[in-house]
Amino acid sequence: MSDDSTLRLHSIVLAALRQAGPQPLVGGLRYWSQGLAPEPDTTQEGFRDRLLGGYAGHPLVELWRRAVTAWDFAQSPPWSAAGPCTDARRTDIYALLALDDETRKVLTELVPVAVADAPTVISTEFTPWYTPAAQQSRNWYWPAYERVLERKGWNAAALAALDEATDRVVERLANPATPAIYQSKGLVVGHVQSGKTANFTGVIAKAIDSGYRLVIVLAGTLNLLRQQTQRRLDMELIGRENILRGGDETESDYADDPEWHRDGFLAHGGLPSVLGAFDIVRMTTRDNDYKRLLQGITALEFEKQEPALPLHDPRNVHRSAARLMVVKKNKTVLTKLLKDLQKIRTPLAEIPVIIIDDESDQASVNTSDPRKLREGKAERTAINGLVSSLLALLPRSQYVGYTATPFANVFIDPSDTADIFPKDFIVSLPAPAGYMGVRAFHDLDSGVPWQERTYANSQGKAHVRDIPPTAEEEDTDTLQQALDAFVLSAAIKLYREQNDPRGLSYPHHTMLVHESVRTVDHRALAERLTGLWHASGYMGPTGHARLRTLFDTDFAPVSAARADGFATPADFAEVAPHIGAACIRIGGDENPVLVVNSDKDIEQGTADFDKRSLWKILVGGAKLSRGFTVEGLTISYYRRTTTQADTLMQMGRWFGFRKGYRDLVRLYISRGESYGKKEIDLYDAFEAVCRDEESFRAELKRYAPLIDGKPQVTPAQVPPLVAQHLPWLKPTSANKMYNAELIEIRSPGTWIEPAAYPGGAPPVRRNAARWRPLLDDLGGADQLFTNPPDSSSALVRRFPARTSVVGHSRLVGVLEGLEWSRPDLFQPHLTYLKQLDGTLAKVEDWLLIAPQLVARDRFEATLLGSPPLSLAQRSRAPYSESFARVTGYEHRVAAERLINEAGSAGALVPPLRGVALLYAVLDITGDRPPIHDVVSDGVADPSRVIMAFALLPPKSAIDTQRRLVHFRAKVSALRDAPIVDVLSTHAER
Incomplete structure (x- = not known):
């Protein structure tokens, strides 16, 4: 039997088993091989021989890697009671496949059991509708998105984890093709810079495959964030054919984007509607937010194959094109959208809608907290009113908020819970593999005394460098060292590009200096950094002497302990030849520093990571503290403070993925800095907030298991759990209180x-x-x-x-x-x-x-x-x-x-x-x-x-019941309301 026919047969069998779960393999091979020529080998011995003759990346090996890993990750499947990603689960898989011991051994060697955490879900009860059968029957955009991620280097475990995490969200939305109207609201909690966009892109792909026909993505409050999100969705989900709509390649809004010409954008092989699927019509483009459609209002009209039936009927919804828009959380933009929706002929109550709210703790929440309104942010309540109006106007809309801060206002400050409080579900995502988060910079719960910590056993010692509590003008020495670290790490990256056998490439290399939100301060700091750069003498003996010392005392010993096999210079002499090239890439245009504090900077292309390779020092404030992904970030110099814990967390731009240069990452951060009358150690402040975050996530995980098929904790009961960690966070209004009262916490072995x-x-x-x-x-x-x-x-x-x-x-x-x-x-x-x-x-x-x-x-x-x-x-x-x-x-x-x-x-x-x-x-x-x-x-x-x-x-x-937490509702008639009026409580009592 040829390799092609073997691969075809196993593809057919595994496609059938994906829907049903693992079943005896040999029987499936025999059944599906009937009529195939040449006569196939359907024995386990033949299967083993094919696997042993394969290699990492071989199509048959990868086919089984995807299938077995997906079964490893499956949450509560009907065919196994074992937990995901465990040896017990793998044993169940092999038993159901009826594999002998030798085949099990070979398959385990090729596909080890993945070590990964599952998402934590706090949810109300729901009616299952997003079944494997439903997914299999209408799959177009999700498989296409999987292929994009696979091409980008995602392994089987990462893809399986994303598949499971997005399933947990989509299954809790209302069935888009059912006559009943239900509006679910949920929240997905990720980590700062950890790939939330990948998750909501997957959710959108599965939602539109299932029948959702209007997708509204609320992408932050800044143009650059909206543009970043639009490009990501266009490139990885919508695809070239849907972008062009039959137009010429040169007419695309991405004609000046290098990835467009390098085939970096998804290609479907033809217009999806011609290939038996459905198209996605973009209502926004990379450069244009939502605009009034006027005579073009028909672009929002949804076609019906059966005009007498509602759009959500299966005979219509699965044959209609989807509409997708990425809009800024801006009063003018959202007002235009609301007015246009009210003009279309398609009854709004018939349209299945999913609203994705990125950075949902920003602007979307209705708050009267004066701390949130400083610096002209009084528009927050207005935005909340418009989002609420959008939900009211679209009865079949499903709201999913995304945030990286679990103490966001939707948890701790839900003054108007009728709007966007996540009443149906909260999904807490685990930190992905390869992610540098809080534990990459803090020695949380380290058992090693400080005097015994080394670059190998201490994250803080390896990656964190102190900025002493000095006046700014006296801090030149530390800022110079940070600048030297930026140049030295750049040279080491160039060394790796030449010497590492894995073919490393570093299109971006950046340093972030973050001290103030005031634009006047940014300009002054940029001038200071530019002057320091030109006085550093990197091309002469003085600069080389400093870099040699920094290499010998810092970078060489850290890389020796943490390079993870990537090519590392044996001594400074191997780095020195790359210093000149590094300096040219950073400051060859006489402008090593970019100020990012207004949309104009991005529109001019000065800090656009999508259009060019960027090796620069970035200076900025609010724009660099939320949502904006600083690519290639290696050195961070941080002296800014805040009185808000969630804002502090969002400033952690140094969190993220650092493939191929994790050992080079350095965080320069102030210790014991004085801000007015208040002295705050920023590093300790980050650690304190992160401890609270980790503790809260652990608490959700502890209470997530169902008891007798019912949840121990519902989203409405979550606010008191948050208050356990940050007791100063309370409902905003004096006449409001939490309705869920925590009366007992059971802690066996905890x-x-x-x-x-x-x-x-x-x-x-x-x-x-x-x-x-x-x-x-x-x-x-x-x-x-x-x-x-x-x-x-x-x-x-x-x-x-x-x-x-x-x-x-x-x-x-x-x-x-x-x-x-x-x-x-x-x-x-x-x-x-x-x-x-x-x-x-x-x-x-x-x-x-x-x-x-x-x-x-x-x-x-x-x-x-x-x-x-x-x-x-x-x-x-x-x-x-x-x-x-x-x-x-x-x-x-x-x-x-x-x-x-x-x-x-x-x-x-x-x-x-x-x-x-x-x-x-x-x-x-x-x-x-x-x-x-x-x-x-x-x-x-x-x-x-x-x-x-x-x-x-x-x-x-x-x-024996094993329930861990008990609540009672202060106003029992409003059991599902997280916040109630004090007057209502008094009235009931």
């Missing part, structure tokens, strides 16, 4: 770590007095805890601790008497703990561990006559009243190990015992008094020592 400790002296003293009886039990000899080496360090970690065993009722008695700055934040945990007396589950006692510090500069003191305790120094997180984290990494690891080993031979903890970590904490935030003012002669002032704790209940501390 940490309970309170955050809202009081700051005033009287409650701190009273809390210390309530802990006092348990502190006496800690008077015995220290116990030594040992943690084995982890992935970040080969060293064994040990720490001493004072310990005691405390009865459950005794510990709960102490916890019940504690005072909090926000009692409602701990009460749901206390409700759970009180039920562990046998009501819900049984916990007999707790191992109380008070870790003792071993550092030479440690402080010990007694508290109200207690045994001596180590005093832990902690500061509250920026933008929050809470401590970033009280517990130590090594202490958490030891406690988790005790719980995981509970009940085994020789274990310290029996099955019904929990673990509690207890700390005497000195709050050193801001202008707190020095430690010597708190401790005198070994005695601590109890009004200044916060007794902080974390609890780890045993894994058995749950009932």
Whole structure:
């Protein structure tokens, strides 16, 4: 049997199995091979031989890689109860295919089980309609988009992950071909610079394949963002034929785009409607936002094959062309669109519409928060009104917002929930493979002491460089070093282009300097940078001497640890020949710096990554802080601050994909900078906000599993969960309140770590007095805890601790008497703990561990006559009243190990015992008094020592229902409303 016929047969079989799921392979091969000539080999031995004769990239191998990986990623398929991307799932796949052991071994070697996280979904119940059969029957634009991504280098695992993530969104939209009208609203939470556009492009492709015929993409508030999104959709989804519509190539709005002439745009092979599919009609172009159609209003008219039937009827909707527009969130533009829609003859109630709102936390939300209205942004409420009008005008419209900040206003500030609050679903996307996010720049939960951190085991040490807290004019040395890093990394990229066997190419190489939102500051900074560039002497011995030192002390050791196999110069002599070429590419036109702070900059093409290769230093403010993708970003110099957590996150332009130069990325960021009367460490502020984000995502993931087929948490119940992390974020209006009241959080085998400790002296003293009886039990000899080496360090970690065993009722008695700055934040945990007396589950006692510090500069003191305790120094997180984290990494690891080993031979903890970590904490935030003012002669002032704790209940501390969270609605008649009027609450009560 020839390779061609083998590939054809397996393609037919796998196409059938894609819809039904894996089934016996040999039977399928025999059935579909009937009538084929020459006589096919349908045995497993023949299949193995073909696979073993293949290679990476061989069509048969890739065909099976796509199929098996898609089954690996499938969420809750009817044919397997195992989780996605697990060995158990792969075992089920092989069993259903009825493969023998030898074939399983060969296939596993060629297609290893993908290691990936699935998207987290918080959703109301919905009626399934987007089935494999429905997808298979009308697939055109999604397979075309898959081919585009495959051509761009996406592997099978990445494609399968995108396929599953977009399915989770589309299946929760209303069926576009059903008579019933339902308007779903949802939110997709990605990561900053992590490929949200790829996700919503996939959602649009699947939605229009399914029957949605009007697509409205709200693409930010700036022209450059709208243009960027329009080009991406035109290139990867709409395609050349739909763009040209029979016109000449030179008439395209992309005639000046290099990718248009390099066949970078999708080609369908003909007009889709001629090939048996349907066309997409563009209502906007790259350079033109939506304009009034006037006499051309017919462009918005939807044709019907059966005029007597509504457009959404299957006999019409699947034979009609789709309309797609990418519009700016601008009052004038949206007003034009609303007026035109009201003029068309097609009844608006018949049109299946999907509205994609990119950067949905910006402008779309109705807010009266004065912080959001500074700098002339009062239009936000107007935009919200227009988006609301659009939803009201189009009854079959489905709204999907996209954001990278999970604390966006649609979560925390939904004052007008009838508009765009995600009432139906929230999808949290995992960070994609190869993405450099917060964990690429911060050592979150690192178990390695600072003095032992290296370029290999510390992200911060490898990629982050401090800008000292100095006045701007005194900061020339650090800015010069950042500029040197930009030139040196450019030279190393050119070295790799010549010497790396993978054929690397770096069309863009950029440095971002971000200090202010004021345009006058941008011009001054650009002049300063230009002057510094021309005085740097990169072509002479002085400049080379600085670059040599930077290479030897910074880039060479970091690349040695993190180059990931990419070609790396052995010494500076191998880099030096490329420095001149790098300088010419950056500043050969005498203009190494570009200011990006008005649309005019982009319209002139000065910072257009689509039209030319760009090796430049970019200076800007708001335009560079949201949505705009800075291609090739390698060096970031960042000294700007903000008082808003979500704005801070959006400024993280250094997050993203850095293929082939990850080891060269550097972030220069200010530490301990003074802004007016407020001193903020920007690096720590980023870490604090990112911790909150990660914690929130983890919380959603924890509550996402269904219980008896029903959700534990619905989107309407999410706002109180956000408030757990950022208690200062509340509904805007004084007369509004969250309707969902969190009454219980169950945490079997999961940490309970309170955050809202009081700051005033009287409650701190009273809390210390309530802990006092348990502190006496800690008077015995220290116990030594040992943690084995982890992935970040080969060293064994040990720490001493004072310990005691405390009865459950005794510990709960102490916890019940504690005072909090926000009692409602701990009460749901206390409700759970009180039920562990046998009501819900049984916990007999707790191992109380008070870790003792071993550092030479440690402080010990007694508290109200207690045994001596180590005093832990902690500061509250920026933008929050809470401590970033009280517990130590090594202490958490030891406690988790005790719980995981509970009940085994020789274990310290029996099955019904929990673990509690207890700390005497000195709050050193801001202008707190020095430690010597708190401790005198070994005695601590109890009004200044916060007794902080974390609890780890045993894994058995749950009932058979296994529900983890309980809510109640304050106004039961409005159960699905996330925000209610206080007056309504009083009226019901």
